[in-house]
Amino acid sequence: MRLACLALLLSATPALAFPVTVQSCNREVTFDAPPARAIANDVNLVEMMLALGLRDRMVGYTGVSGWKTLDEELRKDIAELPELSAQYPTREVLAGAEPDFFFAGWNYGMKVGGEVTPETLEPLGIKTYELTESCIFVGPKAKSSMQDMYADLLNLGRIFGVEDRAKELVAGYEARLAELTTGVNRATPLRVFVYDSGEETPFTAGAYAMPTALIEAAGGVNIMDDLDKSWATIAWEPVVDRNPEVIVIVNYGDVTAEQKIAFLEGNPAFANIDAVKNDRYVVLEYVEATPGPRNIRAVEKLVAGFAAD
Template sequence: MRTAIVTATLLLVSGCGATVAQDASKADPVTVTNCGQQVTFDKVPSKVVTNDTGITELMFALGLKDRMAGYVVDGDNTVDLQTSPWKADFDSAKKLADKISKEVVQGANADLVFAGWSYGFSESSGFTPDALKQLGIGTYQLTEACRNGAGKQRGIMPALDALYTDLRNLGKIFRVEARAEALIKGYQQQIDNAAKVMAGKPRPKVFLYDSGQDQPFTSGRNAAPQDVIGKAGGDNIFGDLDDSWTTVNWETVVQRDPEVVLIVDYADGEANTPAQKQAFLEGFAPLRNSPAIKNKRFYALPYAALVESPRNPASIEAFAKYLASA
């Protein structure tokens, strides 16, 4: 078995640099269901502030850059922007800040903030949909990060369903329904093609390793890696957890005996590079007998490919090809 630390450049040709004309005749209010609540938009938002790479790429994929006041992305997350199929859009759109805040969105005169819980929204920072409502600023919440009623756990539907839900909702809000449906159709075909790569082959047990040495941070069944792994032909070892991104313990990782490790590539510091993460796992004594470690089966994808984003289908395709060849 060979070691494969790969940061894939995921090209989605159909989404790159798209520009979609708005139909000004469709001026009636529209209502969508967002995180279980009916939300009405009286007009097409024209000064949207997005937070995080994947969320911003949803707007770019729909050709909505001209509806944005700007975006907020962590300045250290260079791999996301370098590998983005919408790099030209990131370069030409306005970056507002590294961290989102009330001051940032007010300074941009935002009429809509597109973010999610732990993707910008947080009680601890005071940046919440309720707080923005008091300022007269509308919000749209990332469906992957919707809270499901069990404390602060997140996720109310399978990851790809969340992606399609947001594309359809955004299509309706911005009057680009045809564009949204065309994207979804293309993504579904891409995923169907990826399924053929591993058809009839054993499904390896996959451990999604985001970060953490004392306790690992990983993905439950409600975050994008669940479908990236599952649709590629593997099984997420924490697919039984009714949560999205969450902390577990090493004892459980060892017990579940992963055969492949999928690493999140942030490239935001030496300790967080895929090579550093692989070195830690290879030197972590409790895992030394797991098949993933013994056979050096590691694969890495950029952060934006492993959160809800239009990169998910290409991530599935890339990971399926790795599983089939490793």
Template sequence: MTTRTPATPLPPNRPPNRSVPLVHPRALLPLAAASVLLAGCGAEVEEVAEAGAGPVTVQRCGEEVEYTTPRRVVAYEGGSADKLFSLGLVDHVHGYVMPPANPPVSESPWARDYEAVEFLSDDLLNRELVVDAEADLVVAGWNSGFSDQRGITPQILDGIGIQSFMHTESCYNYPGHPERVTPFEGLYADLDRLGRIFGVQERAEELVSGFEERVAAVEEQAPEGDPVPVFLYDSGTDQPFTAGNQVPPNDIIRYAGGENVFGGLEERWTQVGWEPVVEAEPEVVIILDYGDQPAQEKIDFLTSSPAMAEVPAVVEENFFVLDYNEGISGPRNIDGLEKFAEYLRELDR
């Protein structure tokens, strides 16, 4: 039996909420030269911003957008907040919105930063919330934060003077301005773009360089032979939700030496049938851990399912538990990669 629940991530990211078991414009404040202590990585980085610094133009899902330096950011979910905190931007963050399905922020490498800002809501992101917070920037993903149905889109916020930033990974199906990159490249792009918006380009470059080195080190140690077929189980009983090739687990699997059995799907988080899962004969199942259903309950469901009884991963009880914030776009993707890579290296095939 090879079942492991990873430990709490060391310092260096959920699919959108689903029905399936799944303003205030603010004037630019003059900034004096300041030193900022980065809590997440334990490293000190000096952030120097000149008074009266002008706006910068940065891509937002393929669209050129002009930003002024934000001072009251609202972040939706852990991936957004983690990106900001990893760049040492806690002083620019007003607060965060964290639906209850998310793991506790006390488990974050940036727990101190979460304590230093305001918890705004455990509801879904909405326009009234960010207006009441007097936000000058909202950071979220498309369909996992921003939503046509809930009336909070970048265009709507543009119209009321609130800036918005979308995770590049989520831009794949953004109407009008799609942007296609691999999930890890999306993470790197976000850190670079946020670095330019806030004037901390050097810190962003250091972070991205460090992540790339860690990914390369994992690739070098990948098990020899054919990639291990891997199925990610998010949720669902009648039909499972899983990861296509447009979300971070696909990169986590492939860099570690595996192959996502649904990596051929040009999708983000998507529903499939049990028959294709069985036909793919995965040797490992990744359990995405979030919400009110513990990972062990998901494992118990799979091991008791007649349809999955002969699947190699179930027969051998090869389950790996991936933390929610390691599976959505954010700095903790790299932690999840390293843990899963270690698991595959130790797997007895």
């Protein structure tokens, strides 16, 4: 009787629909079966994998501790996984782990024309899925939006055969985002500058970087949203000229958010910037400012920071 019931249950369970084909930047990638030995590069991409419950499909990760972006919340979740490379992995490092899947992005573990690309990994039996935000480096792309992060989660869901889980996760994020931004005034958006790093010249977010989408969702406008780049180094002059009302500080690495704020407030050249005069800063952790599950928390921080007097 038990065997008959088990057979009936198994027959009622739908088989995973493979092969599946997903769009990865300017490529289509087909998977004949869900990956079983995955590697993700960078803290935000690792968190996407964890949010989908895919830790048991991973053999390691790369590109986290070398940038000092690993926090305690994530450290617990990946304690048993090896970090195969502190920063960008080499082709040899990846080959040595014998993965069948690499989740990375352009300037998130891969560089155009570099040693590690989808084309160089394919002969090793490693299929690559590229972070949507980074696609601007290999072809045309729309301006950054929350849909970039949702698309990656949904594509990963299809790749790993957990599509329902991915859809449920994205629906939850969309509902929470709608709740957070109810009543946000977008008619007169606050002028916002993203300060990642650099003193002589600042490294900031352009039109194709995730903070632009986060700022817009929270009712602001990135003063550098006409910068036809993702993340880039610019001069200080346009920052002063465009006079941001709020400065978003990206916190990671050896220079703390407090030190970045002290630099801004201690430089006479910035004394007339509204954000500096009024002490209006919002600190986002690196993992909140790059595409991933903590983007919703980032919007929550921005909404609160923009509303503060």
